[in-house]
Amino acid sequence: MRLFPRVGYLLVLGLLLRPGALRAQLTPAQYQQDFDYFWNTVNDNYAYFDKKQTDWALVRQVYGAQLPGIGSRAQFVRLLENALNELYDNHAGLSTNLPDSRRLVPTGTDVWARFEQGKPLVVAVRAGFGAERVGLRPGMEVLAINDVPVAQALLPLLGRCLKTIDPAARDLALNLALAGDHRTPRKLTVRAQSRRQELFPDQPTAQLEHIQYARPLESRQLGTIGYIKINNSLGDNRLMAAFDSTLEALAGTTGLILDLRETPSGGNTTVARAIMGRFITAEQPYQRHEFPAEERAFGIRRSTLELVSPRPRPYTRPLVVLVGRWTSSMGEGITIAFDAMQRATIVGTEMARLNGAVSSFRLPNSTFGFNIPTERLYRIDGLPRENFVPAEHIMSDVKGTTDTALEKALHHLQSTGKP
Missing domain, CATH: 2.30.42.10 (PDZ domain)
Structure with missing residues (x-):
């Protein structure tokens, strides 16, 4: 599965405002070529048109008519932002932005x-x-x-x-x-x-x-129960070693809480499988993929199951996974995997409900990229990932100073001792 972290704002803005970046002018023919590439790529590869009220043919007409007035990179970025917004999909976006662009949802909202x-x-x-x-x-x-x-x-x-x-x-x-x-x-x-x-x-x-984290994860022990919170680092390969050493330190606990409520920027499957592999003892399927573009092109349906393999020194005690609206993309994938493998109890609110796995494409002349969901993702029993709701569902996990989800997780581990 090809999931990419959503681009950080300061990095994006820095790239956009490099000396000469806004001064480089393209010809009208080059803007037209880039727009055609963008429209055709989305038309051929976007995996969720059937869920949308989007008239993508009309998008070509409406936004293509604006191209003669485009005279700068910034204007073209805005045109493509508006065109992509027609999909009303949080998992689709450009790899660049303008100072007055909307913050990404959920990465850049609170x-x-x-x-x-x-x-x-x-x-x-x-x-x-x-x-x-x-x-x-x-x-x-x-x-x-x-x-x-x-x-x-x-x-x-x-x-x-x-x-x-x-x-x-x-x-x-x-x-x-x-x-x-x-x-x-x-x-x-x-x-x-x-x-x-x-x-x-x-x-x-x-x-x-200016979102910054002191560490990729934080941990503590709550009585006999361990607690690990991932700080939006599921796309950072360095998390694997940090997670392993933290889990080793908590090996003697009677149960573990894995907090994924601050993972809004996605990640990669290498890190995800490294984490999941520490909690299982046999290889298992954890997620199903479908590829609508292939079916549209050839009429042949294609789907695959992705496997996760156990890693040394598995943690076999009961596990609770905490999720919320800022559990996004790869965090959602880890969640439905633990649920499907019956390895954890999931506690929390609905998640970000991002659509599918994202692929990245790059415009031939403007050189910046865009990301769209190209694969549909499912729990292994066929439930769409974006439709998953925790079995231990709560309406809101923060009310004043009370962390309802954490309290429920602790109660579950203390009272049942079952995953």
Whole structure:
């Protein structure tokens, strides 16, 4: 499976603003060639058109008509951002951005919301970031973003080429609006228990623009139970050695909690299999893949099962995996694997629900890339990965100072002693 971490904002911005990067001009024919390559690649390879209301042929017409007015790299980046937004897919994106581009969801956001009975309600808040720090909590209704009423704030973020605006498109537009862009501090106007509040999650600093972790993981012992939290490092091969040494130090515990709630940027299967392999004693399938592009091209369906092999000194005590809205991509893959192998109890909220496995492509003239889901991913019994909900489901894992999911995991391990 080819999953790639979503690109960090500072790195992307640095690449975009290199001396000469914005001065390099392409000809109209080169912009047309790049746009045609982009459109055809998505048309031939995107794996989830059947779930979308996107009229991709209309995308070519609407955005292709804008090409004669494109005279700079920045303008072309914006055109492709808008075209790709027609898929309303969190797992599709460019490998570059502009200062006023929207932050990526979920990597670059700290609040998750959705429409419930017509109201835009907060359903999750990212632990340790600005939204939580200023008091945003699940259940609050979002009234306005930077003084723009929600309904109006969503309009620029809804595709122009949709046959109809479905709930998934509205929810993504809502979350993009809440994420904000890379340069504008956010002001969120919310209502809780009939009381109106104004919150400023990017003050005194825009924490989402400078996300750093002291270590790739952190661990501790909670009585006789071990706890390991992965800090968004599932794409870093150095995590494997750090995880192995940490697990060895916790080998004498009676049970283990693996916290994947801060893994929004994806990762790679090498790291994932290294982690999973420490908890099994026999080789097993852990994930199913399907390749829609091959079926569309030739009418022949192709699917595969991916295996994970045991590694030395397996941890065989009970395991609980914690997940949440910022468990994304590779974190979701690890979760459904443990669930399918019946090796862990999964505790938490819904995850990021990112679609499939991502492949990367590069424009021939502009040279920056774009990523789209090209493979469908399933639990080995055929459940789409994006539809997975933990058996031990909770509505919200953070309420004030209480970590509901962690408390439930501890209770489970202390009371049952079963995976």
